[in-house]
Amino acid sequence: MKKSVFLGALTVAGLAAGAASAATLDDVKAKGFLQCGVTTGLTGFAAPDANGEWEGFDVGVCRAVAAAIFGDPTAVKFTPTTGKTRFTALASGEIDMLARNTTWTFTRDVDLKFEFTGINYYDGQGFMVPKELGVTSAKELDGATVCIQTGTTTELNLADYFRANNMSYEPVPIETNSEAQQQYLANACDVYTTDRSGLAATRATFENPADHVILPETISKEPLGPLVRHGDHEWGDVVRWVLNALIIAEEKGVTSANVDELAKGTDNPEINRLLGTEGSYGEILGLDAAWAVNAIKAGGNYGELFEKHIGENTPIGLARGLNAQWTDGGLLYAPPFR
Amino acid sequence: MSALSETPKESFRLRMLLYDTRYRAITIQIVALMGFMLFAAWLINNMLTNLAELGKPLGFGFLTETSGYDINQSLIEYTSQSSHLRAAFIGLMNTLIVAVLGCALATVVGLLIGILRLSKNWIVARLMTIWIEGFRNVPVLLWIVFFMAVLIETLPAPSAFRGDDPDATMNLFGSIAVTNRGVYIPEPLFASGLGDIPVLGGLFYVSADLIVLLLSLFAGLLVSGLIRNRADRIQEATGDRPRTWHWRILSVFAPPLIVLWMLGFHLGYPELKGFNFGGGIHMRNSLIALWLALGLYTSAFVAEIVRAGIESVSKGQTEAAFALGLRPNRTMNLVILPQALRVIIPPLISQYLNLTKNSSLAIAVGYMDITGTLGGITMNQTGRELECVLLLMMCYLAISLTVSMVMNWYNNSVKLKER
Numbered sequence: 001m002k003k004s005v006f007l008g009a010l011t012v013a014g015l016a017a018g019a020a021s022a023a024t025l026d027d028v029k030a031k032g033f034l035q036c037g038v039t040t041g042l043t044g045f046a047a048p049d050a051n052g053e054w055e056g057f058d059v060g061v062c063r064a065v066a067a068a069i070f071g072d073p074t075a076v077k078f079t080p081t082t083g084k085t086r087f088t089a090l091a092s093g094e095i096d097m098l099a100r101n102t103t104w105t106f107t108r109d110v111d112l113k114f115e116f117t118g119i120n121y122y123d124g125q126g127f128m129v130p131k132e133l134g135v136t137s138a139k140e141l142d143g144a145t146v147c148i149q150t151g152t153t154t155e156l157n158l159a160d161y162f163r164a165n166n167m168s169y170e171p172v173p174i175e176t177n178s179e180a181q182q183q184y185l186a187n188a189c190d191v192y193t194t195d196r197s198g199l200a201a202t203r204a205t206f207e208n209p210a211d212h213v214i215l216p217e218t219i220s221k222e223p224l225g226p227l228v229r230h231g232d233h234e235w236g237d238v239v240r241w242v243l244n245a246l247i248i249a250e251e252k253g254v255t256s257a258n259v260d261e262l263a264k265g266t267d268n269p270e271i272n273r274l275l276g277t278e279g280s281y282g283e284i285l286g287l288d289a290a291w292a293v294n295a296i297k298a299g300g301n302y303g304e305l306f307e308k309h310i311g312e313n314t315p316i317g318l319a320r321g322l323n324a325q326w327t328d329g330g331l332l333y334a335p336p337f338r
Numbered sequence: 339m340s341a342l343s344e345t346p347k348e349s350f351r352l353r354m355l356l357y358d359t360r361y362r363a364i365t366i367q368i369v370a371l372m373g374f375m376l377f378a379a380w381l382i383n384n385m386l387t388n389l390a391e392l393g394k395p396l397g398f399g400f401l402t403e404t405s406g407y408d409i410n411q412s413l414i415e416y417t418s419q420s421s422h423l424r425a426a427f428i429g430l431m432n433t434l435i436v437a438v439l440g441c442a443l444a445t446v447v448g449l450l451i452g453i454l455r456l457s458k459n460w461i462v463a464r465l466m467t468i469w470i471e472g473f474r475n476v477p478v479l480l481w482i483v484f485f486m487a488v489l490i491e492t493l494p495a496p497s498a499f500r501g502d503d504p505d506a507t508m509n510l511f512g513s514i515a516v517t518n519r520g521v522y523i524p525e526p527l528f529a530s531g532l533g534d535i536p537v538l539g540g541l542f543y544v545s546a547d548l549i550v551l552l553l554s555l556f557a558g559l560l561v562s563g564l565i566r567n568r569a570d571r572i573q574e575a576t577g578d579r580p581r582t583w584h585w586r587i588l589s590v591f592a593p594p595l596i597v598l599w600m601l602g603f604h605l606g607y608p609e610l611k612g613f614n615f616g617g618g619i620h621m622r623n624s625l626i627a628l629w630l631a632l633g634l635y636t637s638a639f640v641a642e643i644v645r646a647g648i649e650s651v652s653k654g655q656t657e658a659a660f661a662l663g664l665r666p667n668r669t670m671n672l673v674i675l676p677q678a679l680r681v682i683i684p685p686l687i688s689q690y691l692n693l694t695k696n697s698s699l700a701i702a703v704g705y706m707d708i709t710g711t712l713g714g715i716t717m718n719q720t721g722r723e724l725e726c727v728l729l730l731m732m733c734y735l736a737i738s739l740t741v742s743m744v745m746n747w748y749n750n751s752v753k754l755k756e757r
C-alpha cells in the first residue's frame with residue numbers, strides 16, 4: 001500500500017522541516033551538493049547513461065545550477081520522481097529544485113505554492129499512434145484506449161479535449177513513462193499522449209521509431225520549466241538567473257568553448273557583466289563572480305544543451321521551433337542582464 | 339474484628355503519590371499520558387502553524403470542486419465534470435469491488451489448497467506446498483505486476499480480432515472476447531426494462547430491474563421456506579414427510595424467471611466497434627490482474643490457516659466419524675470443518691483486512707482505487723496532501739473496522755457455546 005500514505009506522512013514531517021528553514025541557498029552550500037528532482041527516465045531530458053551518470057536537457061539545468069554555486073557540475077544528487085510524487089518531494093524539502101518537464105500552470109504556481117523560475121522548453125500536448133492504425137488526426141480517436149501518465153496536466157487536457165470534441169475514450173492511467181511504453185508497444189492502448197517533446201523522446205527509444213506517428217494536433221500549451229518552493233525568493237532568483245544566463249549566453253554567442261577566453265574581458269558590457277568582469281552581480285546573488293562562467297562551462301549555453309541532448313542531430317530530433325531565440329523568431333527572450 | 343476495621347485512616351499526603359506503591363503506578367501512568375498528549379498537541383500545532391506559514395491552511399473545500407479527470411471503471415455515473423468527492427467515492431467503490439472479489443477468490447482457493455495439502459497423495463500434497471510457498475514468499479506487488487505483464491504481453495489486442503481471417507477469435511460460441519485490454523463478457527439487457535431509480539436525490543441510480551428481480555427471488559425463497567415449515571409440521575404430526583423438493587425448486591426459480599421473461603431479458607454480446615469491443619461487460623486487465631494477484635497471494639495464507647484449523651481437530655473425531663460409517667468427504671463437511679472453522683475464522687479476518695489494505699497497490703497496474711483517485715490524482719492536482727491522506731486513512735480504517743465487525747459477529751455465531 002501505503003506508498004502514498006507514507007509519502008503523505010513524510011510530507012507532514014517534511015513540511016515542518018521545510019518551512020522552518022527558508023534559506024535554501026545556505027542549506028545547499030552547507031550540504032555541499034544540490035538535490036535535484038528529475039524524471040524516472042526520459043531519454044534526452046533526464047536519464048542515466050551507461051555509466052549511471054544522469055544526463056539530459058533537464059539534468060543540464062540542474063548541473064548548471066550546481067556549477068554556479070559550487071563551481072562543480074557534479075555537485076548534484078538526482079532524485080527520480082514520477083508525475084505523482086514530484087510535488088510532494090519538492091514541497092517537503094526532499095529536493096531543492098525540480099527540473100522534470102513540468103508545466104507552469106496557475107494552480108501549481110498559486111495553489112500548490114511553487115515558484116516557476118522560467119521556461120526551458122515551450123511545448124504542447126500531442127498524440128502518438130502506431131502507423132498501421134491509419135489514423136491521421138486526433139479527431140479520429142473516438143473510442144480509443146489512451147495511455148496517460150497520472151498526476152500530469154496531460155490527464156486534464158485529455159479529458160477536456162475529448163469532451164469538447166464530443167468523443168469518448170478509455171483512459172489507462174500509468175505512473176511512469178517506461179510503463180506507458182510497455183503498454184503502448186504491446187498494443188494494450190491505441191494511443192499514447194503526453195508532451196510532444198516527451199513523445200519524440202519516447203519514440204526515439206523504440207526499436208522501429210518509423211512505425212509510429214505523432215499526430216499533427218497540439219491540444220494544449222505546455223511551458224516546461226524548473227521550479228522551487230514558494231517563499232524563498234533568494235533561492236528562486238539563483239535558479240531563475242542561472243537559466244537566464246544560459247539563454248543570454250546563447251544570444252550573445254558565449255559558448256562552453258569560448259567562455260574562458262571571453263571571461264578575460266570583452267568590449268561588450270553585457271557579456272562582461274554576465275561573466276563577472278564588470279560589476280558584482282554574482283555577489284548580489286549570493287554566489288561568486290565566476291558563477292555564470294561555471295554554469296556555462298558545465299554543459300554549454302542553452303543552445304548547446306539543446307543540440308547535445310534533444311536537437312536535430314540526436315535520435316530525438318527536435319527542431320528549435322518555439323524554443324529558438326527571439327532574434328531567430330522564437331520565444332526565448334531572457335530579461336536583460338544589468 | 340470490629341477493632342480491625344477501626345484503624346485510624348492515614349491522612350493523605352502529596353508525597354505518597356510518589357512513595358506509596360498504591361499510588362505510584364497510577365501517578366506514573368497519568369504523567370506519561372499527559373506527556374504523550376502534550377507531544378501530540380505539539381506535533382499537531384507544529385503542523386498547523388507550518389501549513390499556515392506555507393499558505394496552505396487545513397480545509398476540505400477542494401472536495402466539492404470539479405475533478406477534471408476521467409476514471410475508466412465506475413459503477414455509477416462519473417465524468418470529468420464531477421467533483422473530487424465523487425471521484426473519491428468511485429475509488430472507494432473500486433477498492434471494495436476488488437477487495438470483495440479478492441477475498442472470495444482467496445477463500446475458495448485457500449480452502450481447497452489447505453485441504454488438499456493434507457492429502458494422503460504425496461504428489462498432490464507436495465504440489466500444494468509449492469503453491470503456498472511460491473505465492474506467499476514473493477511480495478504481492480511483484481505478483482500484481484507479473485499478472486499484468488502476462489495479460490498484456492500474451493493476449494491478443496482487439497485489432498487481432500479484425501478482418502476476414504483474424505488472428506484471434508472470440509471464445510464460448512463467440513460470446514466472450516479475451517483481449518490484452520481485458521475480458522469482454524455478455525451483459526444482461528432488458529427489452530422492456532423499468533429504468534433506473536434515483537437514490538439520495540439523484541446522487542446515483544439503481545436499476546429498477548435489479549430490485550424487482552431480487553424481490554421476486556426473495557419472495558420465492560420465502561414461499562419455499564413456508565413449504566418446508568409445512569412439511570416439518572406434517573412430519574411431526576404424522577411421522578411422514580411429504581415430498582416437496584419439486585415444489586420448493588419451482589417456488590425459488592419460477593418467480594425470477596417469470597420476471598426476467600416479462601422484462602424482456604436477453605444478453606448483449608460484445609462486438610468489435612472501432613478501436614475496441616463495444617457492448618458487453620468490460621472486465622479490465624487492471625482489475626483482473628489485481629484480483630488474481632491479491633486473491634492468489636492471500637490464498638496461500640488462507641490455505642495455511644485452513645490446514646492449521648483442520649489439524650487442530652483431534653484425530654479421534656475423524657475416527658469416531660469413520661466408526662459411524664461416514665464417508666471421508668462427509669466426515670470433512672459434517673465433523674471436521676464445523677469444528678475447524680472456530681480456529682480458522684479469527685486469523686482469516688486479519689487476512690481479509692490485509693487483502694483490503696494491499697489493494698492500495700492498485701496504481702501499479704493503473705486500477706483506480708481510492709488510493710489512485712483521492713490519494714493519487716486528486717492529491718496531486720490539488721496539492722492537499724494532508725487532507726487527502728487523512729481522508730484516505732479514515733476510509734481504510736472504516737473498511738477494516740466494518741470487515742472485522744462483520745467477521746467477529748460471524749465468529750461469535752459459530753464459536754462453541756459454552757455454558
Ligand SMILES: N[C@@H](CCC(=O)N[C@@H](CS)C(=O)NCC(=O)O)C(=O)O
Nearest residue numbers: 039040041102103152153176177198
Ligand atoms: N508537462 C506535463 C507532463 C509531464 C510528464 O509527466 N512528462 C512525461 C513524459 S514527457 C515524463 O516526463 N515522464 C518521465 C517519467 O515517467 O518519469 C506536466 O507537467 O504535468
